[in-house]
Amino acid sequence: MNIDSIKNGYVIDHIKEGKGMQIYEDLKLGELNCPVAIIKNAKSNKMQKKDIIKVDGNIQLNIDVLGYIDSDITINVVKDSKIIKKYHPELPEKITNIIKCKNPRCITSIEQELDQVFVLTDKEKRVYRCKYCESKAK
Amino acid sequence: MKHLIDIKDLSVEEIDELIEVAKDIIKNPDKYSKKCEGKILATLFFEPSTRTRLSFESAMLRLGGNVLGFSEANSSSTAKGESVSDTIRVVGEYSDIIVMRHPKEGAPVVAAEKSIVPIINAGDGGHNHPTQTLTDLLTIKCEKGRFDNLTIGLCGDLKFGRTVHSLISAMVRYPKVKFILISPEELKIPSYIKKEVLDKNKIEYIETQNIEEYMNKLDILYMTRVQKERFFNEADYIRLKDSYILDEEKIINSKKDLCIMHPLPRVNEISVKIDNNPKACYFKQAKYGKFIRMALILKLLEEC
Numbered sequence: 001m002n003i004d005s006i007k008n009g010y011v012i013d014h015i016k017e018g019k020g021m022q023i024y025e026d027l028k029l030g031e032l033n034c035p036v037a038i039i040k041n042a043k044s045n046k047m048q049k050k051d052i053i054k055v056d057g058n059i060q061l062n063i064d065v066l067g068y069i070d071s072d073i074t075i076n077v078v079k080d081s082k083i084i085k086k087y088h089p090e091l092p093e094k095i096t097n098i099i100k101c102k103n104p105r106c107i108t109s110i111e112q113e114l115d116q117v118f119v120l121t122d123k124e125k126r127v128y129r130c131k132y133c134e135s136k137a138k
Numbered sequence: 139m140k141h142l143i144d145i146k147d148l149s150v151e152e153i154d155e156l157i158e159v160a161k162d163i164i165k166n167p168d169k170y171s172k173k174c175e176g177k178i179l180a181t182l183f184f185e186p187s188t189r190t191r192l193s194f195e196s197a198m199l200r201l202g203g204n205v206l207g208f209s210e211a212n213s214s215s216t217a218k219g220e221s222v223s224d225t226i227r228v229v230g231e232y233s234d235i236i237v238m239r240h241p242k243e244g245a246p247v248v249a250a251e252k253s254i255v256p257i258i259n260a261g262d263g264g265h266n267h268p269t270q271t272l273t274d275l276l277t278i279k280c281e282k283g284r285f286d287n288l289t290i291g292l293c294g295d296l297k298f299g300r301t302v303h304s305l306i307s308a309m310v311r312y313p314k315v316k317f318i319l320i321s322p323e324e325l326k327i328p329s330y331i332k333k334e335v336l337d338k339n340k341i342e343y344i345e346t347q348n349i350e351e352y353m354n355k356l357d358i359l360y361m362t363r364v365q366k367e368r369f370f371n372e373a374d375y376i377r378l379k380d381s382y383i384l385d386e387e388k389i390i391n392s393k394k395d396l397c398i399m400h401p402l403p404r405v406n407e408i409s410v411k412i413d414n415n416p417k418a419c420y421f422k423q424a425k426y427g428k429f430i431r432m433a434l435i436l437k438l439l440e441e442c
Contacts, residue, residue, distance in 0.1 A: 105264065105265075106244055107240070107248055131244070132247045133263075134244075135243075
């Protein structure tokens with residue numbers, strides 16, 4: 001199967017197999033007008049199987065959230081068909097509207113228009129807590 | 139300091155400053171009786187809490203200010219489906235400072251984000267109740283004269299009791315504070331408080347089920363209610379309930395200057411026979427609550 005290399009954009013590599021669609025949803029890639037490819041079950045020496053996402057477009061993506069989903073992911077930023085930056089995402093300080101607070105006593109349970117915001121409270125243990133009720137993200 | 143949502147919002151210095159103002163109010167009430175003249179405090183109680191609301195209203199009236207508000211959600215526009223943000227925006231136009239109690243956790247955070255006037259959290263569900271903690275701190279300061287070098291017994295429901303959790307978080311910032319955690323197995327302090335607050339701050343503590351075991355060591359005994367609905371079966375509740383009722387016999391070996399505290403309302407966890415004992419400080423604690431709220435209102439309105 002051939003997926004063309006991209007000119008400008010992102011190659012999100014080393015995604016755990018099966019996680020590609022979740023990332024597609026979380027980054028809201030379905031809303032983009034540019035070409036987006038999800039490759040599932042690609043061969044990988046390191047991981048045996050992996051998912052890859054390619055986004056071909058001169059756009060700015062909010063990819064910080066990937067650090068929360070899986071910090072082993074590799075992000076390649078491509079410009080004029082060359083990789084200009086390659087890195088593993090760090091845990092973001094704040095994630096918005098990616099996970100939902102499960103605490104039934106939280107204000108977000110009755111006021112649906114509020115953003116679901118989680119704040120990093122323990123970097124070592126990767127603990128995020130709801131900005132409002134401080135419940136741990138599950 | 140613009141709002142007070144969580145006791146952790148306050149530094150040790152800010153707490154000390156509030157306590158000093160409160161102590162000065164106790165000494166010289168007349169000096170403060172017109173400080174808030176022309177100011178309005180709005181009390182938005184989305185769930186009823188007569189004691190806390192009256193304490194705030196009394197505090198503002200003693201400062202020469204005025205109060206308006208509602209005491210339950212049914213008598214507010216919330217009953218029509220209005221959001222917290224909208225209510226706060228509107229009430230902010232009618233008042234200079236807002237006190238709110240809400241059954242949902244985190245509601246005051248939403249309010250503070252939208253409000254043009256200072257917000258005081260007067261309790262959000264089982265989450266935070268910072269003015270109760272400030273009340274407890276002023277009581278300790280006035281009754282014991284210090285925050286350091288104290289052995290504090292916390293008794294009753296240590297699992298769900300938010301006042302106990304906040305008091306621990308506030309007191310671990312002072313040196314040589316020890317805790318005796320007295321509760322039935324079912325209502326022990328949650329492990330995250332032990333790990334994230336006590337162990338992290340290298341605080342000495344002992345867990346026991348026996349209220350009398352360490353009575354002679356305590357400088358402060360903070361009582362809370364053991365509620366029936368917290369138990370999985372009634373037999374356990376019946377077996378344990380009387381062990382945590384404080385009476386004259388249980389404090390027989392206590393220090394002369396023991397200070398017995400309780401956030402109130404009390405049901406039966408402290409015998410009324412203790413009420414006249416000089417060690418009983420829980421009604422004084424309610425009085426201190428008004429003074430610390432006066433200090434807080436002044437501070438947030440930048441009147442002192």
